[in-house]
Amino acid sequence: MILELVILNVRAGESPAFEAAFDEARAIISSIPGFDHLELQRCLETPDRYALLVGWDTLEAHTEGFRGSPEFEQWKALLHHFYEPFPTVEHYEPLFQVARPA
């Protein structure tokens, strides 16, 4: 499982509109082959900041499959205009996982 991790900074005051747009956009990405799961989380310390975490079966499912799809054009049109600055996307692979002791 590859983790796509992106810190999103939304233009000041546009967070309610961004959240509404994301609510619509999330159905787009879930239909892509190799998509596993997504979380959008809101930052407690910094207003208008979010963390987007997406699990993909492979790196290419994101970088080639999703980004090369017609669905990505819809995703971009819905969401990309909210970001300032435009975010850097990174990918991570699991190294250690620890669960709550039973």
Added chain:
Amino acid sequence: MILELVILNVRAGESPAFEAAFDEARAIISSIPGFDHLELQRCLETPDRYALLVGWDTLEAHTEGFRGSPEFEQWKALLHHFYEPFPTVEHYEPLFQVARPA
């Protein structure tokens, strides 16, 4: 559930030693009340970069419970000398979650 999210940049060449130290340190944090889970992930694009994701029952379980504990002193001694620059810790709360379609 509160997500602690930290991007860790390790001094060049020290990643093997960092990973060995983290393997030791992970037992320390899992004993803290309010700890739920932890993931350490390795960045595919940038050498010596990691993402630390920790789930806590509450913000205070991390900021007061863990940081005020004797275990945190051990954690710091094992890990903090690897980081350059010293990382910024942020906390996030869930907004949207999407699972793979059944």
